[in-house]
Amino acid sequence: MFGEHGLFIIASYGVSALALGALALWTVLDGRSVRRRLDELDSRGVRRRSAGRE
Numbered sequence: 904m905f906g907e908h909g910l911f912i913i914a915s916y917g918v919s920a921l922a923l924g925a926l927a928l929w930t931v932l933d934g935r936s937v938r939r940r941l942d943e944l945d946s947r948g949v950r951r952r953s954a955g956r957e
Contacts, residue, residue: 905912
């Protein structure tokens, strides 16, 4: 199907899939971490400067 370079092609697709999966996982985990930190700051009463005064 892929000829004599089949192993290289399949390995390249595999490495690319692993890299994209790792990047997606890292993005999700980092987003959760940031959300946790923001919620903690919010519970302590820290507000963004751009939020304005209430």
